[in-house]
Amino acid sequence: ADGQLHDIAISDIGWDQCRMAGLRGHTGAPGSFVLRGLYGWVIESGTSVFTNAPSTHPQSAGVPPGHPPLGSFLGVPLIHEGRPIGILAVGNRAEGYGPEEQEDLEALAPAVVEALLRKRTERALRESEARFRFIATNVPDTLFFQDLDLRYVWIYNPADPFAPGDVVGKTDAELFPQEQAEQLTEIKRRVVETGAGTKAELQLSPAGVPRWYEATYEPSRDASGRIVGLVSYSRDITERKRAEIELRNERQLLQTIYDTIPVMLTIYDPNLQQITVNKHFTRVTGWIQEDTLKHSIMESAYPDPGYRREVADYMQSLQPGFRDIRMATKDGRTVDTSWANVRMPDGRQVGIGIDITQRKQAEEALERYTERLRFLHGLDEAILTARSAEGVARAAVDGIRRLLPCVRASVVVRDPDTQQLSLLAAYSRTNSGDLSKGWRALADIAGETALESLIGGRGNRTNDLLAISRPSSLVAELQAEGVRAQIYEPILIDGVFAGALNLGIDVPGPLSNEQQEVLHDLAVQLAIGLEQARLYEAVQRHADELELLVQERTAALEASEARFRTVFEEAAIGIALANAQGQLVATNPALRKMLGYSEHELAGSGLFDRQVGGDGDSNRLLQELLSGQRSTFAV
Known part of the structure; x- marks a missing residue:
């Protein structure tokens, strides 16, 4: 694997005779080693070579210092899968080497190759097993092998609370609850039967506590490719799974909020x-x-x-x-x-x-309501200052246009004595002249049915005048002015029909709740104002009657006083006027002459101060006169 020639085995004689300073074999620095000489020729050419005079052979490169002297040489290549992988060499045979020895050594070469490969395989296997055990014992994951009966043959890092001895030799049915064991068996059986590996996420309860595992299952085959069981690698992913579930739940929660939040x-x-x-x-x-x-x-x-x-x-x-x-x-x-x-x-x-549409609508409604209250307050003042029913009606008609845009508006009242209807005030968008012209009695405007409804305390609505198939002359007149809907709101005083507030508007359909409230409030204010105006007029009439009566009584009193003064002054008998204390207030000429005193002398004196003889004590006489016990006395 390193591109150099390694000595696998040297005979004891060779070792004894070797005096080389380094005993590493035919090696050199990495990248600098080049095979030469007889060894190199055998390996490079893949052919056998023997010589009994190595030093004179064309391919000879001599021997390194300390190498034993070489008197004869035989080298046979070790061939594997058609290419040389080494050399089997002998040397220094006393008799030398010939074709026969070459054949014998070539016959031995395949066995050497096989032995060499087996050793390499065994060494690689040992190294692989060592690495496997190192990895298996140092990772937290579980590794195991099961045979075709799905019994555990070996296992590393079994899940808690199991130890390897608790698992080896058993099946999943002996280790897990039935439902989980059946699930595991189905997956593993499919792997060994189909030869196709698979991955799975499983929830198992090895200690009675559910945990999540991520497992990989692969079929295990022998050298001939036959399936002999399965191997598995599994990892405890409980924490990851919990995190995934929590994340998924959070995402679902967020999605639910995202989809449903208003x-x-x-x-x-x-x-x-x-x-x-x-x-x-x-x-x-x-x-x-x-x-x-x-x-x-x-x-x-x-x-x-x-x-x-x-x-x-x-x-x-x-x-x-x-x-x-x-x-x-x-x-x-x-x-x-x-x-x-x-x-x-x-x-x-x-x-x-x-x-915020509703908020805006509420704000606008509040503004309208504020304006409505401001208007009604102003209307209250106008009504309170009005001194007649006509003034109250005019104030209402002039103001209603600010709250309820209309083509026509009028106030009609009914006389409580004659029951006749009369128009108090009216407005028309298209008529600036005498508004009393062209307005008929309410019975004609609303019709008898409408009048009955108003007398009963209920309003009357005609939502679309254009829908009337045979309009009367009044309806035609209203239509010509642009009136599409006509509304009559009763004016009730102490629950009794006293008139109506009438509106003609230029859009069809009923009034909104807010508009209806405005119309009703205005009708209530009108009722209060009209009743107040009636009371004011009644009080004014009574005051006028009282003033006339006082004037008549004053004149009669003045005439009576004049007559008394004439009698008082011209009477032949003496007459005196005294107060409750008996002091003289006035005396007539006859009395002054009779007593011989002047008016000035008698003024303020007592009634009995100048009494001589008579009926007795003056104080007693005064009290008897004042109490009515005496009407005369003698002096």
């Missing part, structure tokens, strides 16, 4: 050329994964080039936080979304999007 997810390269979308993205936009392969999803979702460039710049910038983005759906709608973008370790980017 969040839009996109995975894309930084150039936005390859984009993967999840199922929620499809649920929101309608675009499926196949659409991204047929055309640019960026162009589909963002048809405006300028806006698409703006969105692409944001996606590639990886700015922190979310940004609101409007997207076009597959069915032509527009949805409001909000997106954030992050980078993955492999360089790809992930877009995280949420559908």
Whole structure:
């Protein structure tokens, strides 16, 4: 194998006579050895040579220093598979060598070749077995051989808790649970019967604890190629299998989350050329994964080039936080979304999007509701400051157009005494003149059936005037003005029908829930305002009546006072007016003349201060007069 000539065996005589300094044989430095002389000729030519005068032979190259003298030589090549592999040589025979000795040595050469090859094979086998044992005993994997009966002949590193002695001589049925043993037997039997090796991953329980093994099974053949059993190499891959199972479970979990999470997810390269979308993205936009392969999803979702460039710049910038983005759906709608973008370790980017359409709708509804409350508050103020039903109705009609765009709006009330309907206020988008013209009684507008519904406290809706097959003149008039739907909302005061709020709108169909709430709230406000206006008018009428009555009573009192003053001044008898304390307040001329005092002298004096004789104590007399016990007294 090294290209040099090695001495396999030398006779004892040769060793005794050899005086060479080095006894390595016919070897030299690697790459420098060249066979020469008689040895070289025999091996190179593959032919036998004998000579009884070696030094004079044409192929002779002499002998190295210390080599025994060579008087005769016979060399026979050792041939294997048609090529020389060595030389069988003898020398220094006293009688020399001839053809007969050559034939004898050539006859011996095949036996030497066979013996040499057998030794080489045995040595190679020993070396191979040594290497095998070294490997088998120093690796953690299990190696074993089973015969055709599938009994273990030898085994290295059996699985815990087995030792080699526990396994050798037994079959799998004696070592493993029945189901596992049958699985092993089926695999191994197929190998020895078909001669085809196989690999398998198996879950076995050698110690009652399930573990995973990766095994390779190959048929074992003898020198003739006949299958004599099988050899196997198996490795415990439990930890790897657990890791694979955990990884698979994690991937399944991530995939499940990816497919079911109510969040839009996109995975894309930084150039936005390859984009993967999840199922929620499809649920929101309608675009499926196949659409991204047929055309640019960026162009589909963002048809405006300028806006698409703006969105692409944001996606590639990886700015922190979310940004609101409007997207076009597959069915032509527009949805409001909000997106954030992050980078993955492999360089790809992930877009995280949420559908904020409902949030936007809620925000818009909140804005509308705020505006509605602001309007209703303003309407409240207008209604509260209005001093008549007409003023309340005008405030409602003027304001409703801000919340419910309409072609026509009117307020009709019913007189509680006559039950007649009258128009309080009206608006028409197409008529800026006298709005009372052309408006008929509610019975004509809504029809008797509608009026009955309103009197019963229920609204009435005509969702599409164009659907009326035989329109009346009023319906035709409404249609001409662009009214497509007519709505009547009852105005109820204390649960009793008091009128109606009427709307004509230019789109067919019923009102939305929000619009219906606005209309109902406005009708309630109208009811409050109209009732307040009626109360105000009633209070005002009562105040006017009271003021008139006071004026009449004042005039009568003044006339009565004038008559009394005339009698008081012209009476022939004395008359005096005193207060509750008995002090004189006024006296007439007859009394002043009778007593001989002036009006100034009598003013403020006591009623009985100038009494002489009479009915007794003045205080007692005063109390009796005030209490009604006495009506006269004498002085």
